[in-house]
Amino acid sequence: MPGLLTLAYLIGSITFIVGLKMLSNPATARKGNLIAAAGMFIAIAGTIFLYEEDGARLHNYGWIFGGLFIGTVVGVLAARKVKMTAMPEMVSLFNGMGGACAMLISIVEFDHLTNGTTTISITKLIKDAVGQAALSGDISIGESFGNPTGKYLIILLGLIIGTVSFAGSMIAWGKLNGKVKDFSFNGQHIVNLAVLAAIVIASAWLLYDVHQQFNSGNGGWTSYPSNTALPDIQFQSMRDTGLINTLFYSILALSVVYGVMFVMPIGGADMPVVISLLNSFTGVAAACGGFLYDNPVMLTGGILVGSAGTILTILMCKAMNRSLKNVLIGSFGGSTAAGGGAKVEGNYKEINIADAAVVMRYASKVMIVPGYGLAVAQAQHVCHELEKLLEEKGVEVNYAIHPVAGRMPGHMNVLLAEADVPYEKLEEMETANAAMAATDVVLVLGANDVVNPAAKTDPASPIYGMPILEVELAKMVIVNKRSMKPGYAGIENALFFQPKTSMLFGDAKSVLQQLVAEVKTL
Amino acid sequence: MTAILDFLQLHIEMVYIVILSVFLGIEVISRVPSVLHTPLMSGANAIHGVVIIGAIIVMGKAEADNYLALVLGFLAVILGTLNVVGGFVVTDRMLEMFKKKK
Numbered sequence: 300m301p302g303l304l305t306l307a308y309l310i311g312s313i314t315f316i317v318g319l320k321m322l323s324n325p326a327t328a329r330k331g332n333l334i335a336a337a338g339m340f341i342a343i344a345g346t347i348f349l350y351e352e353d354g355a356r357l358h359n360y361g362w363i364f365g366g367l368f369i370g371t372v373v374g375v376l377a378a379r380k381v382k383m384t385a386m387p388e389m390v391s392l393f394n395g396m397g398g399a400c401a402m403l404i405s406i407v408e409f410d411h412l413t414n415g416t417t418t419i420s421i422t423k424l425i426k427d428a429v430g431q432a433a434l435s436g437d438i439s440i441g442e443s444f445g446n447p448t449g450k451y452l453i454i455l456l457g458l459i460i461g462t463v464s465f466a467g468s469m470i471a472w473g474k475l476n477g478k479v480k481d482f483s484f485n486g487q488h489i490v491n492l493a494v495l496a497a498i499v500i501a502s503a504w505l506l507y508d509v510h511q512q513f514n515s516g517n518g519g520w521t522s523y524p525s526n527t528a529l530p531d532i533q534f535q536s537m538r539d540t541g542l543i544n545t546l547f548y549s550i551l552a553l554s555v556v557y558g559v560m561f562v563m564p565i566g567g568a569d570m571p572v573v574i575s576l577l578n579s580f581t582g583v584a585a586a587c588g589g590f591l592y593d594n595p596v597m598l599t600g601g602i603l604v605g606s607a608g609t610i611l612t613i614l615m616c617k618a619m620n621r622s623l624k625n626v627l628i629g630s631f632g633g634s635t636a637a638g639g640g641a642k643v644e645g646n647y648k649e650i651n652i653a654d655a656a657v658v659m660r661y662a663s664k665v666m667i668v669p670g671y672g673l674a675v676a677q678a679q680h681v682c683h684e685l686e687k688l689l690e691e692k693g694v695e696v697n698y699a700i701h702p703v704a705g706r707m708p709g710h711m712n713v714l715l716a717e718a719d720v721p722y723e724k725l726e727e728m729e730t731a732n733a734a735m736a737a738t739d740v741v742l743v744l745g746a747n748d749v750v751n752p753a754a755k756t757d758p759a760s761p762i763y764g765m766p767i768l769e770v771e772l773a774k775m776v777i778v779n780k781r782s783m784k785p786g787y788a789g790i791e792n793a794l795f796f797q798p799k800t801s802m803l804f805g806d807a808k809s810v811l812q813q814l815v816a817e818v819k820t821l
Numbered sequence: 822m823t824a825i826l827d828f829l830q831l832h833i834e835m836v837y838i839v840i841l842s843v844f845l846g847i848e849v850i851s852r853v854p855s856v857l858h859t860p861l862m863s864g865a866n867a868i869h870g871v872v873i874i875g876a877i878i879v880m881g882k883a884e885a886d887n888y889l890a891l892v893l894g895f896l897a898v899i900l901g902t903l904n905v906v907g908g909f910v911v912t913d914r915m916l917e918m919f920k921k922k923k
Contacts, residue, residue, distance in 0.1 A: 329917065333913070357877070366899045374907035390866050396903045404876055410890070603846045609846075702855045710859055712856045
């Protein structure tokens with residue numbers, strides 16, 4: 300009953316819209332996620348049991364359920380086991396899986412369209428031909444199947460976007476968990492552009508060739524009876540498939556190269572933006588599948604994510620005061636390598652655990668600035684412990700959350716929420732900055748670029764213009780870091796050399812544990 | 822050119838869906854607080870897993886002797902499922918942590 304499937308897809312599309320809407324409000328977010336998941340389930344079940352093409356149901360149920368089972372088990376395990384710090388990597392990895400899925404679909408559909416033969420019943424053929432004859436007064440068997448150029452275009456788009464998203468996500472995943480290092484060479488942007496141009500040219504060539512073959516009637520769409528006794532005719536859609544196949548697989552290879560090269564030079568500070576962008580890419584690739592199969596739920600789901608993901612990407616860029624174009628060209632890594640930003644020299648002073656504990660215990664207002672160092676050390680629980688301890692002793696403790704602290708926007712919120720830090724204690728950047736002057740001690744935990752004053756003072760710095768947490772306004776700053784090494788963006792931080800700043804070296808977790816023990820004795 | 826125009830005409834309803842969905846996506850997202858950026862990205866990530874439907878169709882149509890379609894289709898189903906299931910579960914885990922807030 301095809302009507303039922305249409306209904307399933309309609310429900311799916313609506314739940315995606317409602318789900319996304321609810322996801323953007325803290326009170327309804329969790330429900331929204333579940334609603335979208337329910338809609339997805341309905342759409343998938345509907346496809347499995349109700350989908351029909353030319354009156355034929357799907358088969359290979361064993362394979363389908365096998366794949367669904369393996370994917371579900373692995374997916375649930377991976378998602379349940381992953382640590383909160385590794386969340387951004389996980390999202391990137393799942394995103395890559397979606398991109399790879401779109402890529403594989405395109406390969407199979409391309410192969411089917413180009414190298415496969417289609418068997419069509421004479422009855423349907425005559426029906427089509429007669430219908431066409433009535434319209435145009437002229438019968439052409441090939442025409443009744445339509446020009447395949449558009450279909451090739453959609454397949455190519457799905458292939459290119461899906462593959463770039465897959466390859467890029469894998470690199471982003473490797474970068475976030477430290478397996479892949481930043482890599483760039485002179486003129487990389489030119490090479491990237493050349494690869495992109497090659498992809499476009501090869502695609503245009505392929506489409507042109509398909510179009511020519513179709514128009515000349517030379518290769519494609521020649522019919523030959525498979526068996527004269529049977530009323531079925533087999534068609535090979537393209538006769539001259541050599542060039543088309545070569546071009547297609549070259550485009551596939553070039554897309555992999557482009558995806559890798561696209562993410563490779565982009566520095567860490569931009570990784571959230573890149574993941575969000577690749578996320579919207581995969582959405583568009585899914586939407587290409589929607590076009591290919593005339594499938595409304597794939598189309599709405601894909602395009603929604605594509606546009607919402609793009610907006611999210613732009614919001615993130617805004618938070619860092621950089622343009623999307625700037626990020627895309629990857630100038631961050633480039634300008635840093637070229638020595639952008641003034642060299643910061645000077646002496647810094649260290650503080651020991653006991654002194655730091657005393658200073659914080661007898662302060663009246665403490666502000667904690669969490670960063671990636673906190674996340675990587677899994678120190679959110681002990682951080683909350685320190686906060687509670689200080690509060691018990693009458694110190695007012697709050698958290699200043701920079702929108703792009705950590706590796707993803709909202710990363711710190713999620714992390715601290717995991718440790719049961721009350722929501723009211725998390726202050727957004729504007730509020731926190733306003734309170735900074737009245738703060739006695741700022742404790743910076745593994746954050747660097749988001750408190751770097753160069754963003755305000757040094758026009759040559761790659762992060763110039765990014766809004767920062769103005770911790771230097773407070774009376775005293777204690778910075779916990781593992782070493783003096785620059786942060787993820789690779790820029791020196793003048794804050795560490797200021798007279799009111801003291802450095803407290805060590806892993807965030809062990810430092811916080813020692814601080815807790817120390818404060819308890821005071 | 823005519824081929825593209827023909828294709829456009831053949832799929833004009835889809836083109837309308839695309840354009841309206843673009844604006845809908847922008848509208849739905851534009852007022853999200855930064856606290857929810859990560860879960861939202863993750864949720865959107867799960868939703869584009871809808872590409873699994875394409876994988877199921879590919880798999881379900883594959884003839885028994887078409888090994889390319891069978892193998893790649895099977896892989897696509899696994900990867901698509903990973904995207905959907907993993908995406909929704911991770912998002913739920915993130916949002917679970919917000920539940921104690923009013």
